[in-house]
Amino acid sequence: MIRARWWGPFFAIGLALAVTSVALALGGYDVPQALGALWRGAFGSEQAIASFTLKRSVPLLLTGLAVALAFRAGIWNIGAEGQLYAGAVAGFTVGFVGGGLPAAVVIPAMLAASLVAGAAWAAFPTVMKLRGGTNEVITTLLLNFVAIHLTAWLIDGPLQEPQGVYNETAPLPESATLGTLWPGTDLHVGFALAVALAVVLWVVFRFTRVGFLIRAVGEGPEAARIAGRVDSGRLSAGVFLASGALAGLAGAVHVAGVDLALYPGLSQGWGYTAIAVALLARLNPLAVIATAIFFGAIQAGGTSMQRVAGVPLAWVNVIEAITVIGVLIAARGRSRSGGDAGAPEAA
């Protein structure tokens, strides 16, 4: 587990803004204009806040929680991206097939299917890690590509829209889509669901025995054994699967709330950005709400920065990268301990 000191997030964001400003100035851009556009694009109006920033933060929030949960237990789940695709496909399929049923039936079924699919996508890495200590970084990373290619195949084949022309599925029936949370904007109720889950996860970490044991396992199997004589293998497995389930949920929520159909490149690398989201939050679920919104804002604002000040959208990646580097610097010097064979761990 890697957690920055308390001032880490502030330092990281400050560093990102400072370096970005200097680099933009060196690149000949009008820095106040660019940063102004970034701010207005993210928070300048009701539409900017709800339809752009908050809407974009939803998949980052859910995958960020998935990563925070796994990392807390010392599990390096780099596979949120693939688990998200699995959840998106499962959720869409259930919603499409069950579209004739009332929303109160179909929506929970979709979300449940995505949880199961996400967990299933994490099952193989879980078994491999427990059985022989195979590095889950590699297995989860590989499964991302399997998920992306299989999803593309499904959309090009069995799930393709009836005319067979476009590289997309038919749209979800009305009853299988998520309602609006903030009237007059595009923000769907998935945001409320994600925030609620963050609170639940925080309560679990803070106040329950399971949460305590998860944190103990993250400090190293020895600590966990001493703390409660727990079967750390079973606990790790449970956490790994739950992490996959959360990432899977992100997929279904995005499809039912935003895309309303399946497209091949449905995720913009959220499963990877989630790592930055979780680290910036110091793996604290409540803080993940804030950092997911921060990254959502950077992405929303980046679009307007490009339009207004001509700053390439690619700067969003640079800002994200510098933020992560800032967190790494702030985490320096924390004590570290290794886990089982091959698993990179730092506590």
Place this chain on the structure above:
Amino acid sequence: MIVALSAFLAAGVRLGVPLVLAALGEMVSERAGVLNIGLEGSIIAGALGSVLGAMATGSPALGILIGAAAGLLVGLAFAVPVVWLNTDQIITGTAVTLLGLGGTAAVYTARFGATGAQLDVPQLDRLRIPVLADIPVIGPALFDVAPTVYLTFALAPLLGWFLFRTEWGLEVRAVGEDPDAAAAAGLPVRRLRFGAALFGTLLAGLAGAHLALAYAGTFTENMSAGRGFIAIAVVVLGRWRPWGVLVAGLFFGAADALQYLLQTLGWDIGYQLFLALPYILTLAALGGWIGRARAPAALGLPWPRTH
């Protein structure tokens, strides 16, 4: 059919070579215990560096060298914190990937504008080997190719010799298996890891340069297209051995090229399934169903480990 097969092989080699190059570098790095998932950043930097270098000097050969240097430069951003400051390898790698993709796109747009105009880049010409290039089917794919392809084929046995026949190679492997024991035996663990990791990023930069100057003929944003991650899979499927990596990389390239063959033959089977196949085989190798792929024991772990 022969023509289609020949074209398929050529495409497989073209698509496979950048993967092999990057994966050979990653293999050396991982043998020393350093898992670099920031490889993507070095590849894309190599691609942009080679294009800028070739345009500035007018020489594609110099462009290739500058591209490799650019990969190394980004590699420093990964290897310095990871080896000397003990930052986490996975997270540092993630940051370096983001930095490479974002930084190159930003530099590219600043230099050439956002429109993606066709660049006038000096290309790396193919080097045709007489007689051998006339062999039917495999000749054009193997013996009428860019010089970087021959370099790639030569690197596999060279690295095999280096890793398994030289003192340095033994030291690199020792550091990746048991750094504590290596240090006790007097080996400079950090320096060896640093060197191996940087060598890996040099080859990744070379892979990007090949991609830009010998394959695509230009630079586009995100043109590395996840090859840094695929290279990590190639290393696993190749079981951390040079010949294995060469074969595995070409296999991944062939799976990628199959979509063109299927199109030519008019077979309507989902090519995406074939794209997923190499990953599934790699996972099977990790699971022990086809052979047993075993990672270096200290892969991904910082050293020295403090408590």
